[in-house]
Amino acid sequence: MSGHGTPIPMTSTLSGPLSGRAEVPGDKSISHRSLILGAMAVGETRISGLLEGEDVIDTAKAMRAFGAEVTDHGGGEWSVYGVGVGGFAEPDQVIDCGNSGTGVRLIMGAMATSPISATFTGDASLNKRPMARVTDPLALFGTRSVGRSGGRLPMTIVGAADPVPVRYVVPVPSAQVKSAVLLAGLNAPGKTVVIEKEATRDHTERMLRGFGAELTVEETEEGRVITLTGRPELKPQTIAVPRDPSSAAFPVCAALIVPGSDVLVPGIGLNPTRSGLFTTLREMGADLTYENEREEGGEPVADLRARYSPDMKGIEVPPERAASMIDEYPILSVVAANATGTTMMTGVKELRVKESDRIDAMAVGLRACGVEVDEGDDWWSVEGVGAGNVAGGATCASHLDHRIAMSFLVMGMAAQKPVSVDDGSPIATSFPVFEPLMASLGASLRRDNA
Structure with a gap:
């Protein structure tokens, strides 16, 4: 059963040439941080281009629950009237972060x-994900947490009344923990x-500086040593939120293989x-x-043009690149299946706890579609079959994961037989316009219960 309501089975079939402009939504990472830091500033922060997916909307609701005034003006235009650093009020209700590990x-x-x-x-997916990687360093400030076994949600965080500054070495690359x-x-x-x-991605550092x-x-x-002086007035x-490179990955990769x-x-x-992908x-x-x-709002920006590329070759992706593309390995594996030779991906154990x-999710689905995959705890490899040679013909489990x-669905656009997913509803968490956008480019997508 989907954690997002009624499951939406979906199927994609071999598409004709994809063409046109793919105007993907705003960056999810920057959208979350804009709302949170806006709520911790004193006065009104104006945001344009906010991603209005479920994950970010849940963060907006949470900021309201902590006392900030958050207003949706329509068309991706939002404002946040913040309460200042240390000014959060205690929420009256449980904070539901839906599917968003970043948000929670x-x-x-x-608030710690x-x-x-x-x-x-x-939701069911988020409540399985480990939170100790965050609650352990937060405890150093004097924060307490009580959750389910394994450090899982639901969880209560008791903020430190007399916090102390900390020095913390992040044990695994994680922008969320940092x-x-x-x-x-x-x-x-x-x-x-x-x-x-x-x-790891440095949006938080850039935005903190921007807020003063x-x-x-x-x-x-x-x-990389990051030093923050506490108790500023933000x-x-x-x-202006730039468009999300993780969402752009899907139309870009579809164009490369169709x-x-x-x-x-x-x-x-x-x-x-x-930009590792x-x-x-x-x-x-x-x-x-x-x-x-160009540069917009302190972030480098460009227009990407992607054309069909039938002669791609498998490569070994350097492990040090993993942090810059951790969310893109699933779609990279689809491109790798359409290349020739082996694509080896190492240093990717973070993918096990997304x-x-x-x-595992991609390996099972790729194998069902006729692609050879090998895997270990911290690595996996895809044996490419060449452009146009992915068999397809399987129904793949999404595991409540939008990127899976x-x-x-992108793989089905270039496969010999249709590819289905058991539930496409999680796509709304990060890319609510995925279906109409891909259809506008010429992709063949359908909802099977429509």
């Missing part, structure tokens, strides 16, 4: 150093230091901590170009 972990961090309590829950600690550090006196051995926090980043032998901002395709995806954020695709021989490169075990569902 960042919000836990934001205020003298309030809050109880968090989510960001939760930094957000908690905002209301701790003195300097909070976060050290990451491998750089005192934050430095230093590259040392120990790693200043409200005007934020014969005759030529698709332009405008205004995509190309933050170097997020596009680098990887070009190394495989993809006809993928950046046009009109919305689903993404390695979209990846298999």
